[in-house]
Amino acid sequence: MPHSPLIRMFNARAHLTPDEEAALRSLPMQVRAIKAKQNVVREGDRPTRSFALLEGNACTYQNLDSGNRQIMAFHVPGDVPDLQSLHLSYLDHSVGTVGPCTVGFIDHADLQRICRDFPRIAAGLWRLTLIDACIFRAWISNLGARKADSRAAHLICETVVRMDAAGQVENGRLSWPVTQADLADALGISIVHVNRTLTQLRTAGLMTLQRGTLTVSDWPRLKDLGEFGSEYLHLSSDKDHSRPELN
Amino acid sequence: MPHSPLIRMFNARAHLTPDEEAALRSLPMQVRAIKAKQNVVREGDRPTRSFALLEGNACTYQNLDSGNRQIMAFHVPGDVPDLQSLHLSYLDHSVGTVGPCTVGFIDHADLQRICRDFPRIAAGLWRLTLIDACIFRAWISNLGARKADSRAAHLICETVVRMDAAGQVENGRLSWPVTQADLADALGISIVHVNRTLTQLRTAGLMTLQRGTLTVSDWPRLKDLGEFGSEYLHLSSDKDHSRPELN
DNA sequence: CGCACTCTTGACCGAGATCAACATTCGTGG
DNA sequence: CCACGAATGTTGATCTCGGTCAAGAGTGCG
Structure with a gap:
């Protein structure tokens, strides 16, 4: 096991x-x-x-x-x-x-x-x-070429797809116990700005991340904002087709 | 050959x-x-x-x-x-x-x-x-956690050490035909700011990059500014010891 | 129950972006 | 070898995204 x-x-x-x-x-x-x-x-x-x-x-x-x-x-x-x-x-x-x-x-x-x-x-x-x-390489592009909201969206999309492949996603919801300080260190922006960016994504109805639970509420727009395509993860099953509930 | x-x-x-x-x-x-x-x-x-x-x-x-x-x-x-x-x-x-x-x-x-x-x-x-x-990974840290001058210094240090291992460096001088636009795309900053940053490094006496020729004039300070250590390149010969002229 | 960690919001500041104009260099064909 | 246009580099003025500082509000664990 x-x-x-x-x-x-x-x-x-x-x-x-x-x-x-x-x-x-x-x-x-x-x-x-x-x-x-x-x-x-x-x-x-x-x-x-x-x-x-x-x-x-x-x-x-x-x-x-x-x-x-x-x-x-x-x-x-x-x-x-x-x-x-x-x-x-x-x-x-x-x-x-x-x-x-x-x-x-x-x-x-x-x-x-x-x-x-x-x-x-x-x-x-x-x-x-x-x-x-x-x-x-995808992270390099993310850090070098996108601004904060797009960067956060991309990271969240990547996390959702990888966690899904690991069997950790149910109904577009998953446990992800990162703090905003962790996200700041990952995204190369300040903690305060992480907070503002997440608030903005939540207000726009794209996703919520609260008390360690990530919920995606509008996958297409989140993908779009993050310029996310899952090819680089080289997962044989393309999430977009195999998991229509995220569309 | x-x-x-x-x-x-x-x-x-x-x-x-x-x-x-x-x-x-x-x-x-x-x-x-x-x-x-x-x-x-x-x-x-x-x-x-x-x-x-x-x-x-x-x-x-x-x-x-x-x-x-x-x-x-x-x-x-x-x-x-x-x-x-x-x-x-x-x-x-x-x-x-x-x-x-x-x-x-x-x-x-x-x-x-x-x-x-x-x-x-x-x-x-x-x-x-x-x-x-x-x-x-080193590039991720560079893009996410350093500001422009430090970022540029790190990239230049990496380039010098790798080009040296490839036998392309003579007297701290090497041919590197990148444009400032290329550097902007690598460093995640604007072309204008690349120009200002290079000017600043040159004025500070750390290096010059002109007409495709990179010349390091103060390796210790350049390393210091870029927080550069060459371990991550996994070259068996440590440049700092084998090429004292760069110290 | 209380202290430490995490999140949130507001006010202000600054590194770097953007816009614009001009200078220099280079590659190409005449 | 020169002339010219395109690419590249330089500089100044202004703007903005995101940083920093500060203070308070939740939240959770010992």
Whole structure:
């Protein structure tokens, strides 16, 4: 059961043979619960294992000398946020929990073994890191070329689609325990302006984000405002067609 | 000879056995010269080959619906900017030349073959894409958390270190034919403000960028302003120690 | 029940955008 | 080799989005 989010993540993007799925399920994994707002790994670490996020929400961030924190990714169940440490010893970023989480640690040795024995799993993991890179590029465009409201809308759209692929969305509603301070660090705007921007989106009837619950009320206009298209997430099922209730 | 930039790129980050180097050198590669400001691949393409940048400078960018262009990476000789297309059919970005370039196209079939026969080359290529992701993360921090002057300084520092690793820097001077409009699209600020920012850096005696030539005149202060540390580039040789003239 | 965290709103400020005009450089064909 | 038009770079004036400061209101946890 603990491996399910990982399997789901794979299956949303590639196709596993029964052999491969069995191999993944038999990966030794040390499962641990982690409280909200804790670091799982820290910039500068040289981990000997990676971890899969099994439940809850986490984020990847960097602390700058100037004291600012920049969040560069939010993670959904099934993600393996520090998979890169398998090939790059020096970790360039920290990963922290947003709300309470369950994570599963997997030794690099076991990952290496499964990659050797199942080349298609190795290719699949590579693929996952390439999709992460697509998401990073989308964030670069978001931060560099959009203004605050559009930027927020794009982030929210991305979150909804990814959380949906992870099976966390019901009736356009999902649990997303980010604070406005977190959003400020992710969007590169001040906390005060996050508040004003969210108020504006809510008043316009696009969505609400209150007490950790995100509700989308007008998906088409939200998509439009955020110039959002889901292709870059490389999910085989296009949300727009498979989940008409969000249209 | 055409394969040299590629070999150099590998050797700067990993170690190739003679066998592996020979295999890379024997990769069939279709070499072509491309004029400045041309696209090599376009967003939405589904390429059947990747290409290595052999000479010149290129950039990865996305065009947004709003008409803005966001540049998300500048490439140096040895880079394989669209390596991801080996595993992700849909290309989420375009790659265009900045100045005149020489590129070498390599069929995916040949890449797949060399990955199968030389697992360490496969791992090395994966590693290269992971390093690209590190660079994207650094850009996210740059765009989200720094102001214009610091942002420009960081980009310039990154460019100098990467171009140096590619053997393109002499006496803190290198050819970098970007226009101020290109920099505006990369830094997420207006052309006018790029001009003012560069003027400011030049007046402060940190660097000059004129007629396609970048000259660093005060590396420590430039690094400091850009909060730049080169670890995230994962170059085995730390520039600060190996190239004391830049200190 | 009380303290700390989070959210909200208002007033004011400033980095950078936009608009406009002009200068310089470069590439091209005559 | 020169002339000319287009691309690029420069500078000033004005405007605006979003930052900063400040104070109060919820909310939730120990």
